[in-house]
Amino acid sequence: MKRFRQGFTIVEMLVVIAVIAILAGAITVGVNGMFYKSRLGRAKAMRTLLQSGLETFYARTGEWPDPIQKLAEGTGANKDSILLSDNDADDCFRDIVRISVGPNAKPVMDPSGLFVAQGVDEGCTDIHRAWDTAVKHGIVNSGSRKCSGKCMRGRDFTEATKKGSANRIKLSSMNFGYQGPNHGRFCRFRLYYYPKSDTVKVLLQPAAERAHGKYPNGFIDD
Numbered sequence: 001m002k003r004f005r006q007g008f009t010i011v012e013m014l015v016v017i018a019v020i021a022i023l024a025g026a027i028t029v030g031v032n033g034m035f036y037k038s039r040l041g042r043a044k045a046m047r048t049l050l051q052s053g054l055e056t057f058y059a060r061t062g063e064w065p066d067p068i069q070k071l072a073e074g075t076g077a078n079k080d081s082i083l084l085s086d087n088d089a090d091d092c093f094r095d096i097v098r099i100s101v102g103p104n105a106k107p108v109m110d111p112s113g114l115f116v117a118q119g120v121d122e123g124c125t126d127i128h129r130a131w132d133t134a135v136k137h138g139i140v141n142s143g144s145r146k147c148s149g150k151c152m153r154g155r156d157f158t159e160a161t162k163k164g165s166a167n168r169i170k171l172s173s174m175n176f177g178y179q180g181p182n183h184g185r186f187c188r189f190r191l192y193y194y195p196k197s198d199t200v201k202v203l204l205q206p207a208a209e210r211a212h213g214k215y216p217n218g219f220i221d222d
Contacts, residue, residue: 043178051202053096053109065095089191093176114157154186
């Protein structure tokens with residue numbers, strides 16, 4: 001009597017597993033591409049928003065926020081361009097947000113679409129946090145992957161300013177940035193002042209930092 005085969009042979013199972021792996025890989029690539037484009041689009045939109053806010057602030061008051069104004073009046077006035085420090089850039093962004101909110105606001109921008117953090121360390125990633133947890137529980141020994149303790153994730157401005165929110169951040173403590181392609185971690189904007197033309201430009205992190213820096217943040221087509 002002829003026996004009927006039941007189940008799959010090893011070869012058939014391997015073929016099925018291979019097909020599933022290929023499909024899963026294709027889906028992952030597609031999803032990652034969607035996240036990348038979404039983050040890039042939002043980063044560019046926030047960059048434009050902040051630059052427009054600075055320019056409107058200048059047009060309305062006749063002066064730049066204090067850190068830029070000091071450069072305009074100082075010894076660096078003959079330079080082609082000046083990169084402001086992270087802290088000075090944040091001070092400038094705080095000034096244009098501050099004038100745009102509150103009962104007596106004279107808005108130069110709508111800050112609701114911004115992305116902020118507090119005490120951020122751009123060198124920190126989810127991997128660092130996971131490593132810290134492993135160190136804490138004795139799974140691994142303390143090593144080079146141990147985090148500095150400043151791994152703050154960014155959040156939307158609306159969430160960060162909501163009354164009673166556990167994620168509330170004071171304006172005076174805000175860092176301004178965007179979600180980078182590297183695990184979506186927080187990346188700061190770069191603020192440049194051009195003394196000869198008396199103009200400013202807000203940029204994403206430059207390609208040189210992305211290519212050679214220890215913690216690449218940039219987008220390919222920024």
